[in-house]
Amino acid sequence: MVQKKGIGKSQRQTPTIREVARVAGVGVMTVSRVINDHPAVKPKTKKKVLTAIQQLGYERNEAAGLLKGQRAMMIGLIVPDLSDIFFAHCANTIEKLARESGYLTLIVSSGHDVELETQQAELMARRKLSGLLLVTSGTLDVNRIQRVIEGGLPIVAFDRPLEGLGTDAVLIENRAGAEEAVEHLISHGHKRIACVGFDSEAYPVAERVKGYRSAMSAHGLRPYLSMKVDCLEAAMNWVDSARLKQDAPTAVFSTNYRTTVHLLRAFSERKVKIPSEVAIIGFDDFELAPVIAPPVTTVGQSAVDLARRAFRLLLDRIEITGSDVGRSPEKILLPATLIVRESCGAHPRSKKTAEPV
Incomplete structure (x- = not known):
């Protein structure tokens, strides 16, 4: 029968x-x-x-x-700081896409702690998640993360690559975006351009600093870096110190959203006029940039596009079985776009160079 x-x-x-x-x-x-x-x-x-x-x-x-060794219908996401609006947008996008694809999302923040990131990745591997999206805060333990990968957990890094590991990565063209920003300031006649920010060891900021240096060097200009401006007090101190210099900067390139906001407030507190006394460009666009006075020129990067591409790439890896053994990791570069507003003054170059801060 x-x-x-x-x-x-x-x-x-x-x-x-x-x-x-x-x-x-x-x-x-x-x-x-x-x-x-x-x-x-x-x-x-x-x-x-x-x-x-x-x-x-x-x-x-x-x-x-x-129990049988199958993987849970769950995606892991590790970011340095969920209070950061950029990473919050990334997390929201990934959670939505995962839900639409039938996955739950386990989202954790490492607090910029590299050791904790490694532990979190190992825990997700033990829980048999389907895949992991990771924004690292620094250089992870290559051997430990390699064991996680060899255990069958697909990992896609985004915003920052995982150095020394054969993982896919989705990145922003930070260096090119910074170069374009500084070139824009130079086109307004500025020669004393400061680069201000913090967390210079982080990959995106390090790349932006390289872009700044490259543009300054191409025009024979001396770089002026201050990479410890991570709060309002530090921004106030920087403005006070810069104003005392004989060769005070006439323009500022800010490497991140938080520094830009702190500098704008510090300039306001000290009655420094933008752009007549100092021009400013900030890397990372933000919602109020077009509406504050004056509207702020920024280098925009899309958290939504970054997260979407990373998620799609991870799903591709999850669906691939043994046929991907020995494949080369994929590296996707997304553009950073200069958004010109009014915080650098008006063109053409014949306009008088701004007075020092």
Whole structure:
């Protein structure tokens, strides 16, 4: 007597979501969407998946799957600081995309602690997550993270690469964006341009400083760096100190959003007029930049695009099985865009160079 399909499951292993995907001829993500009744799946595709589920006798059991070594339908996300608006936008985007794809998201903040980041990655590997998106604060322990990768956890780094590891990365063109910003200040006639910020060891800031140095060097100008301006008090002290210099800067390139905001407030407190007394460009656009007086010229980078590309790349890696062994890591570079407003003054270059701060 022929046994009906789906009966006698005790005589074989419980079917997995990957088996369903293989029989249906679709990706794991598509199967997950059907299971979670996601509206984005076409009726024809949904029918194929449901037929495969019935044929194999697949039953979703997350806990049992974990015990059998299967991976949870969950994405891990590690960022340095969730209070940072840039990383908050990234986290929100990833959580939304994961939900739409049938995944839960485990989001944690490392507090800029590299050792804690490593521990968090190891914990996510032990919990059999499907994949990990990581924004590192510095140089991770290569050997420990390599073991995590070899254990089967796909990792995609974004905003900063994982040096010394064969992982995919989605990055911003920080250096080119900084060069364009400084060139813009130079085109306004500025020669004494300060680079102000903090966390110069972090990859994005280090790249922006390199871009600043490159532009200054190309025009034979002396760099002026101050990389410890991480709060309002430090910004006030920097403005007070700069105003006393005989060769005071006439323009400022700020390496990040927080420093830009602190500097704007410090200039306001000290009655320093922008742009007639000092011009300013900040890396990272922000919501109030177009509406404050004067509107602030910035270098914009899209947290949403960055997070979206990183998530899509991770899903690709999750769906790939053994066929990706030995593949080269993928590096995606997204543009940084100069957004010209009024904080640098008006063109053309024939305008008189700004007076010192």
